[in-house]
Amino acid sequence: MTIMFDKSAPPRPDAARSAPPPTLETVPVTTRSAGHARPSAGRWRPGQLEFFVLALLVLLFAQPWLVDELGSPAVRTWATVFVAISVQALPFLVLGTLLSAAITAFVPPSVFTKVLPKRQSLAVPVAGAAGAILPGCECASVPVASGLMARGVAPAAALAFLLSSPAINPIVLTATAVAFPKQPEMVFARFVASLGTAVVMGWLWARFGRPEWMKPMRRPHDHGGNGKFETFRLSLQHDFLHAGGFLVVGALTAATLNVTVPKHVIDTVAGSPWFAVLALAFLAVVLAVCSEADAFVAASLLGFSPTAKLAFMVVGPMVDVKLIALQSGTFGRGFAARFSSATFVVAIVASYVVGWWLL
Numbered sequence: 621m622t623i624m625f626d627k628s629a630p631p632r633p634d635a636a637r638s639a640p641p642p643t644l645e646t647v648p649v650t651t652r653s654a655g656h657a658r659p660s661a662g663r664w665r666p667g668q669l670e671f672f673v674l675a676l677l678v679l680l681f682a683q684p685w686l687v688d689e690l691g692s693p694a695v696r697t698w699a700t701v702f703v704a705i706s707v708q709a710l711p712f713l714v715l716g717t718l719l720s721a722a723i724t725a726f727v728p729p730s731v732f733t734k735v736l737p738k739r740q741s742l743a744v745p746v747a748g749a750a751g752a753i754l755p756g757c758e759c760a761s762v763p764v765a766s767g768l769m770a771r772g773v774a775p776a777a778a779l780a781f782l783l784s785s786p787a788i789n790p791i792v793l794t795a796t797a798v799a800f801p802k803q804p805e806m807v808f809a810r811f812v813a814s815l816g817t818a819v820v821m822g823w824l825w826a827r828f829g830r831p832e833w834m835k836p837m838r839r840p841h842d843h844g845g846n847g848k849f850e851t852f853r854l855s856l857q858h859d860f861l862h863a864g865g866f867l868v869v870g871a872l873t874a875a876t877l878n879v880t881v882p883k884h885v886i887d888t889v890a891g892s893p894w895f896a897v898l899a900l901a902f903l904a905v906v907l908a909v910c911s912e913a914d915a916f917v918a919a920s921l922l923g924f925s926p927t928a929k930l931a932f933m934v935v936g937p938m939v940d941v942k943l944i945a946l947q948s949g950t951f952g953r954g955f956a957a958r959f960s961s962a963t964f965v966v967a968i969v970a971s972y973v974v975g976w977w978l979l
Contacts, residue, residue, distance in 0.1 A: 834955045
């Protein structure tokens with residue numbers, strides 16, 4: 621049956637009602653013309669239960685081998701170092717994340733604009749020194765600095781606070797004193813080298829920095845719009861889980877280095893002052909250990925000089941892989957490349973000079 625339409629006159633409403641509906645023979649309908657896609661068959665993907673069962677099976681069949689291997693002296697030493705670092709650092713990690721979350725939730729950013737001097741050359745050291753009073757983790761320092769700039773704080777001062785806050789706050793200095801119980805000069809050296817690096821980088825940005833290098837973007841893990849206590853809870857949850865994961869990675873790496881790397885290799889690397897400092901500085905960038913726990917990792921790196929350990933503790937809270945990623949997402953890749961590279965160089969020079977002077 622074929623329906624014919626007269627183009628000379630419009631169809632009458634009653635004719636439209638009486639006309640039979642089109643069939644597949646008269647008006648062919650395809651899937652593409654109707655706008656519907658043919659449903660595809662779903663693929664099976666393993667979930668958490670399947671992975672858990674697989675892990676249990678692997679442990680079951682590997683039980684005889686694990687019993688023999690876990691009893692070896694090397695594995696016992698590895699486990700001892702890992703547990704010692706984790707247990708010593710965990711209380712400071714919890715306390716640091718608690719204070720950081722409290723500051724994020726309850727301290728308004730307008731406090732900084734009221735306290736800091738208007739002149740950049742004076743605002744930079746004041747903002748750097750403020751890091752000793754207001755603790756914050758590395759992850760929180762980037763969005764805090766971005767928020768300070770949005771509220772009128774000079775970028776040089778905000779960047780100085782970004783570097784100093786996770787490096788010289790009371791929690792970090794107390795953890796350093798516990799990690800190096802018979803070396804109080806290590807605490808003072810860390811404070812001087814870290815504060816000096818933050819202030820110098822702030823002054824360098826004030827002198828050579830260009831606004832077009834910095835492209836503010838959406839701030840990471842921003843909890844705006846929530847209540848203060850909800851912001852506190854979310855910040856605490858994020859900071860603790862994030863920093864705790866990097867603590868485990870750092871403890872695993874430090875324990876593995878102590879067990880697997882031959883002593884003559886460590887002696888060769890540690891024998892050269894400059895090479896030892898560079899080696900531990902690059903290790904700090906890769907490990908990305910939180911500042912509340914990096915002192916315990918540094919103290920466990922036996923064979924290295926105090927200056928090299930100082931470089932590990934100064935570089936880590938200011939330049940590591942997660943900070944570079946956060947800075948890239950917040951201020952732009954061009955800024956992160958320039959600022960991180962310059963901070964790395966300044967931190968190494970400051971560590972070497974302060975270590976030669978105090979250690």
